[in-house]
Amino acid sequence: xxxxxxxxxxxxxxxxxxxxxxxxxxxxxxxxxxxxxxxxxxxxxxxxxxxxxxxxxxxxxx
Numbered sequence: 001x002x003x004x005x006x007x008x009x010x011x012x013x014x015x016x017x018x019x020x021x022x023x024x025x026x027x028x029x030x031x032x033x034x035x036x037x038x039x040x041x042x043x044x045x046x047x048x049x050x051x052x053x054x055x056x057x058x059x060x061x062x
Contacts, residue, residue, distance in 0.1 A: 001044050003035035013051050015058075023050040 010020055021031040024046055034043055 001039050003037055003039060006035055006039055006044065006047055009048075010051065013055055015051060015054055019054050020047060020050045023054050 007017075010017060017031055017035075018028040021028045024031065031047075039047070
């Protein structure tokens with residue numbers, strides 16, 4: 001998956017990159033830098049899990 005695809009996934013989830021970075025325990029700058037090119041599979045999985053976690057938290061109003 002490319003960085004642009006991940007960015008679109010985040011955008012389509014109606015979340016912000018800083019929310020995903022915060023859930024992952026990294027800075028927004030580090031996430032942004034990681035999204036500049038192709039994403040390693042392990043990083044992609046971490047991002048997907050973070051998106052799911054944040055979406056769930058938002059739905060539950062926590």
